[in-house]
Amino acid sequence: MEHLPVLVVIIPLLTVPLCVLLDHPRLAWLAALASSWLSFAAAVGLVLQVSDTGPISYLLGSWEAPWGIEYRIDVLASYVLLIVTAMAALVLFAARESVRKDIPEARISRFYAAFMLAFAGLAGIVATGDAFNVFVFLEISSLATYALISMGKDRRALSAAFNYLVMGTIGATFILIGIGFLYMMTGTLNMADLAARLPEVADTRTVRAGFAFLAVGIGLKLALFPLHLWLPNAYAYAPCSVTAFLAATATKVAVYLLLRFMLQIFGLDFSLVLMPLDTLLLVLGLIGILSASMVAVYQGNIKRMFAYSSVAQIGYMVLGVGLATTTGITSAILHLFNHALMKGALFLALGGIAYRIGSTTIQDFSGLGRTMPWTMAGIVLGGLSLIGIPSTVGFISKWYLVLATLEEGLWPVALLVLIGSILAVVYIWKLVEAAYFGTPEGNPEIKEAPLSMLVPMWALVGANIYFGIHTDLSVGLASRAAAVLTGGAG
């Protein structure tokens, strides 16, 4: 049990060479699936252990903490690890059928290898307590992600992957520069040690420059509003299972990095009082919510529409962080969890539709309410959750967000959040209208998506409802994590 923090990362990492060596589509899939469920079990163990005994510190190779690399799992890290591993396990369950259709057979085993590499990288970012290690895992997951995106069928996937590679590398290099500046001033790379030593040297130009580099670098990875340009095409043209995984995890891990670096390492005093990060996040978050939702309304390709909607949802999370109160940060962490559930369900459902129809344009949706009732019902429920209808998870996170803005007396912000929800109604309605009131064109023999894709999708839809009613687990963990970040006892 004491090795759980490293097992979460090592299990998927070891599956990567295994998948390549097996070189057999079915065996590689089985290996990936098994290791993702093992990793998920380890994450569940970590959540239990952390809530039992408090933060876990794991010394890699038994080197003492500030010198060696430390894996540190606190409430927030265990929570995000749970999301990442659960999404990987569910998406891989659904992936087999859709991957068989999307990717040439000779490449399938290497596809799973890249998938597991991306997964291991994301889990590593969350588990590690070492700033330089973050950069290494970030690049591991990013490089694997570029390869995954480029495997999309459409040739535009290639240019989307290339653009993401250029922007992602700039972002990661900015993070590297930022970490270098912090190391220059403190001589340490351990996060807890950095947090302890930074206040002494906080008021220097080097630290402020490091902060700026880190903020921009993480903003790029996060797809924060003006830096989001890589995201829509990357999500739209990647294979469906990749989109579902990335939408549910990659940006969430970036939000985690934002919280970790800005609130814990730099500390609230530095990030929010000395540097105007709160105002910046508040304004960019709001612009992101409104502009991306508006663009989403006009998209003809539904995958692209939900990609823009993801940019908007990231705006909600960033807005919560920007409020900088315990309630605000709780709403951000809560939305991180809830958005993973919604977008996981929605993109898996789109994967089912792409599997049967081969495209995801709005025209192809006409009549789908009758030909693929279960898939469409899943999309409608996921969409309701995205809008924030009561008794879905979307409502819970919006509720906390609006509550946090009202606590601060920022009612215009609360109003804009609600306008964002109305825009979500508009683009979800477009889908519903096409699917249920449009007439099926030409192809009457479209069948329901295969069961292996429906089950994980409905598991997520069920989670959307379950956690919308039973909020103890998600809200409890989120508010405890937020209390730790804002310096409370937790």
Added chain:
Amino acid sequence: MELPGLYNYWVVVFLMMAGFYVVISQGNLVKKLVGLGLFQASVFILYITVGKVSGGAAPIAVEGITSYSNPLPHVLILTAIVVGVATTAVGLALVVRIYEAYGSVEEDEIHAQDLVEDDISEDPPFTESEVGKQ
């Protein structure tokens, strides 16, 4: 005294901005990758400079030497160099596949071809192709 002491940092800033500028301004994908490589290389030099202690020897335990350069940033940057090589490799592999798919490595030509494809899905003829290129 200031300038020679900060000489390396001036080089870093110059290389970084030059690389960044190439990435933004060049339409050719291979040249973009060259710029990206330059941009990353500047950060390598930054880290290596950070570790240098003036008058310090290489960090090898030899009698009579008391001042050593800090080896940690140097080791860190070895990792970053590997990452940089991997990034360039993935980037070049993507460029090869883009060339196979589009027959071009110029950003604007690729973009124009994408626009044409979007038009085809709405109206049949090829007439908009010249408009798309501008």
